[in-house]
Amino acid sequence: MSQTRTSSKSHDQSPRDDGAELARKLIGKAPVAGDEDVAQWRGVAAEDRADGEMRAKTSAFLKKRSRALLWSLLKPYRWVVLAMVLLVLVENASRLAIPSLVTHGIDEGIPPLKANGDSSTLLTTIAIMLGAVVIHTITRIAFIQISGRMGQNVLLELRRRLFKHFQRLDVAFHERYTSGRVISRLTNDIEAIMELLQTGFDGLITAALTLIGIGTILLFMDFHLGAVVLICFPIVMLVVRWFSKASTRTYRRVREYAAMVIVHFVETMGGIRAVQSYRREQRNQEIFSDLSDRYGHANVTAMRLNAIFSPSIKLIGNVTTVAVLVYGGWRVMHGDMTVGVLAGFLLYLRQFFEPMQEISQFYNTFQSANSALEKLSGVLEEEPTVVQPTSPVPLEHPRGEVHFDQVEFSYVDGSPVLPSLELTIPAGQTLALVGTTGAGKTTIAKLMSRFYDPVGGRLTLDGIDLRELSDDDLRKAVVMVTQENFMFDGTVGENIAFGRPGSSDEEIAAAARAVGADTFINELPDGYGTDVGKRGGRLSAGQRQLIAFARAFLADPAVLILDEATSSLDIPSERLVQQALRTILADRTAVIIAHRLSTVEVADRVLVLEHGQIIEDGAPAALTNQEDGRYARLHQAWINSLA
């Protein structure tokens, strides 16, 4: 703490430089994303060329899309909005009644009181005022409550919709979009919309109503002066148009940089172990500083637009007032109108321009939320390429027969990973896939669990095309365990129960026992109740893998895919898992991808793959004996490596 103290003191000597430099960065020329430093560390990726969000779409299109989203969110509340308008009307009437009642009380109530002690008028006025206060209180509380509830409902609905949508989108989308941006959409953009919903709905309604009401009164009071006031309208419109255009662009930038800051932040914190051990802190700090400055710059630009916009409206109002004053005065001098009318006109004029200020404030929040809505509506419009069937074929009791019918697949057009795969896995068979990196093993696994759909041909389970199965049925039937043993926040038990939510403690423990995970779990401080720590940081990689196995065991699918699922296990654990596998795999179809032949040897059948094609197919023992076969050689190498 003493360090902190000295530092902040000695730092006092040059705070201005610091501020000046940062200020320069914040107000300098707009930094362009993609130039300088930034592009270099980020590298090039396919999505830069065809970004899902910004596919040469016009501003008008984006606006229309986000309005449609806003409308779909607000539609269920249109009657509530109407009720709110009524409430605001009553509320304002009761609020505005007070000053005029005060005047009334003084003008009409006091003279009789003074003259003959008659307080009836005064008392009546006071009684009416009290009534107005009561009405005001009730309507005000009701309004804040109702508008608050509506806002929060809309927000909750939007959160739910987005969350579900992101879960529905396929893996390919997420690989392109990155998690940081998803997080940014679901946190920061939502926050911007919350701002809109929280601030000034009543202000906006009041302002709009006042504007219309007073505008009408002005025209009726004196047409000439009213016309002068109307002249300012086109000017206001021009300013609004300018602001609208300029701020739309700027707020888009704010949102984009906010997302970039979040992406960088999330990645740093997720990979903090690598950051620290490779002394990446400084470079990261440079990148983060750069992104923060850009984000700050975008924010300053947005605020400065508002700093021009709002006073401009004020200026127009002030100038109009002076014009009315001078022109009205001139008219009074020439006897064209009375002083009383001019005085009244000027008073109303003030009330006419005040709500305009309010509207300009609101418009600013609106623009910010609008950019967020644009982003969100863009995401909501993304359709998964892996589509759920509209009328799925039911699969009651899956047997687990998998058939690849001339399946073709490629991640990038023109370089097929699987040229044309013909493969039948009978129900109950344990199949091992062997081959080098890029042979297509993982692709087969991903196709079976429908992370992707084949480009050509069909993939069936019990004769039904995977594309015709409902997601629920498919996931109940096919489960994949990978080496990426993601742990969710919570306890060990909860993480196992992920395989089948709602499992009892006994079932969870039984699953753990079955894969041999119970030994280490029982040694944890709180057994199954031990918190796994962020991303399972409390556990070793091997332990996480055992939990993932228990999870899969609990899920009890007809088809189980193990993609390098045993690579982190040490030998005793692997042995346990292997023993367990015999029981686990006994009555189900299984596909095992492993580079360790010890795991492969559990299989009934081995496929050796190369460039997406099957080059050997047979029982492990048979392949081992094949003269100069690929598998036989691999097996020999493995035997050698053991010694």
Add this chain to the structure above:
Amino acid sequence: MLSEPKKPEVSVITDQPARTEPPEEPNAWLHTVGTDDAATTLGRPPRIAPPPKWNNRGANLWRLHPYLRPFLHRFIFSFVLAFVGIGLGLAIPLITQAVIDGPIADSDHRGLWILGTVALAIGILDAVTQWGRRWVVNVGTVGVETLVRKDLYAKLQRLPMAFHGHWESGQLLSRIMNDLNRIRRFVGFGMTFLIVSTIQILVVTILLLNMFWPLGLVVLVSSVPIIVMVLINQKHYTRMSRQIQDQTGDVATTVEESVQGLRVIKAFGRANHLFAKFDRRSVKLYDVTMERVWLSAKFWTFLEVIPTLTMIIVLGLGAWAVGSGAITIGTLVAFMTLMLSLIWPISSLGFQLAMAQESMTAADRVAEVLDIDNSITDGDTVLDPEAVQGRLTFTDVRFRFDDADADLLHGLNLDIAPGETIAVVGGTGSGKTLLTALVPRLQDVTGGSITIDGTDIRDLRLAQLRSIVATAFEEPTLFSMSARENLTLGRPDASEEDIAEAIEVAQAGFVHDLPWGLDTRIGEQGMSLSGGQRQRLALARAVLTRPKILVLDDTLSALDIHTEELVERALKRVLVGVTGIVVAHRASTVLLADRVAVLIDGRIAHVGTHSELLATVPEYRELLSAEFNAEAEMATQSPGAEAEMATQDPPDPEGAEDDLTPTGGAR
């Protein structure tokens, strides 16, 4: 370089004059550099001021004032202009009144033009003032936000793994974005107007007292319920704001896990399960927010009702006073008019106080992180980098997770000579991975010590320690950056030749086949790469830093046999002259090492060569040769296969242990 262990010449440069007072040093930079550049920000503690003696609600917000200081002139300017603006705003109706009462009443054309021009000037000035205030202050408010954000990030980068294991990243994210936004808004707008409103209320009240003190007193008394309400409200509002802001972080955490664990969620079809969790948290957020909406509704309305009620009382009493001749009607009218001007500042107080409360809560949450004591900090010893030998010694090392009640490592001793490679073998959860985290001080030992060339690693500067030690983790962490940036993480200045060499050692040549070669952005977490490819990149990264001590945490587990063999051959070359710790799960990896240490029950139970240990230590046999055993078992279970196997190499189901001795073809 010589691989034979020789007595390390410990060249420790201690007590260098410039290094004797390390805390002073980062500050010294500031005098000359005085910027927020990356090195400076990382090199100094956060600028947050120490806690003041008065310790109330706003203390943490106040503590952020050093961040405001660089922009102080802007804030003062804005503050002055805010007052000028209020004055000008009031002047316009006054001038209007003057025009009507003067020139118009007198039909004075010249006067009309003169006063009209003055009114125009004031009107323009009014707008210009508003523009000027905003134009100038927004740089300050965004500046403050940006400075705190960078400091917060720097702090988080330096906090140890133990911290990061406990804190949900969503909570951190909501601090760095939402909370800072809140503080920014308050500093830029709320703060000024809270002060302006308060002053306005005070001034008007004094004027009212001056005008007719009995009625003024009524106004003064009416402030009592307001103050009481504000105080009561503050308590509830604070609690709710805190709840809301924490809950926002929880929602962010679920969002994060739902997207980062997407593949697992999809593989199990658990989107609904995750949604239920997200929904629970969102609904809870909804509930606390609604609770606060209800509180605000009551409080804000109250703030509007009290002045109105006061006005009614004043009217009644005033009428009575006029009736009794104590004051004139004119005075009462003036009094009431002045009072009307109080209604807006008082009712806007509700909104401004809410903003203040939220930003105080936000400041609390930010200060919480900035205040965390960093247990892993720089030592003050600097070794001569050229003379580092790389003798790594573990002496009686103990480690216990802070929430555990027993040590995971208890009294671990191990001495690794310079240039020697040691394989560490142990069961799942025995603490092998932990051991690898202790060397670069990602975690600190809780007992005993680890030394490099006789110097306790806690006495070293972290940057130096971590340049001596490079670690390749089992689960490689890749960032969504170019492949090159991922590779050169620990050595940004690496030449093309160095990179090429590292790629070759790690058999990571696949990077050249990526669409844009080394400049291709590796997707987040490298998910488009296979597990083996990621491991190879991580290995290349470790090799590239040219460490004195290389720590490999089962880095080859996801490689197929062929690649593993190639990598191992290359690694053997690299490991010459480098002290190595290799966490190994299989025999092939163990063979990289000169000696093997067996980790059992938190201690190094045995040290020896692979064959020695196989021959003499049953636990070691258990750990490293189960594969034969598994095969043997398979042979027993499937008689058909047994016959086939028998021709391959004869396993004896009964005497499996005999097969465990290294009799394989490698000999």
